[in-house]
Amino acid sequence: MSERTAVIASRVGLHARPAGIFVAAVGELPLEVTIAMAGEPADDAMDASSILSIMSLGASNGDTVVLRAEGEGADEALESLVKILETDLDAE
Template identity: 45%
Template sequence: MPEIKVRIASPVGLHARPASQFVKAAAKHAGTVSIARPGADPVDARSMLSVLSLAIRHGEEVVISAEGEGAEAVLAELSDLMSTVDA
């Protein structure tokens, strides 16, 4: 399963609006998309509650993985979204 590591640029971390944007982008992918802290168990990136439960802060690194057709494209989109400051 392809994966990427991304540092969260949003000053509020992956909370509320940035998390919502992330979940909506992940939900467009027909395959499996997950997010985790490095070395931790992944959660479903298409679930707002699961993403918010990670309590990811500004500057933290996350691992995003995707499986299925177009996995590389969804990883690129999610990486761009998380590494851009837009809170």
Template identity: 70%
Template sequence: MIERTATIASTVGLHARPAAIFAEAAAEYEDLEITIAAAGEPAEDAMDATSVLSLMGLGAAHGDTVMLRAEGAGADDALDHLVQILETNHDTE
């Protein structure tokens, strides 16, 4: 299992727009099961990273840290890409 941490950069947190951007990108990796959880939460409490509702349910605010996990071929590259999305302020675009 590959893990990465990311800090939420959007100034309003992981609200509808950045959550939708992230979920759409995560869904592109059809061969991987990608999960997300608040930093420090156990892996079994992680949520489906392709679900906008799950992402918004995290309640992640600007500056909060989350943990991404994935397993399978291409997991390293997928998580690197997804971290980049979370660490971009989508409220200024």
């Protein structure tokens, strides 16, 4: 099981637009990825390919989230997803 943390850079948090970009990136991966707020048990992690799950996480700017995935290429995949979360997508 690979695990990475990311600090949400979007000023308004993981709302529709940044969440949409993130979910689209997850959807392109051949892996199952989960997302949870830092400090929460892995069992409560949400499906990262669901925009509604991501939005219901309610992650605000500056919050830390944990991404998890298993399988070949998981480390690289999670690195690329961390990069997306740590970019202020509203600024673009």
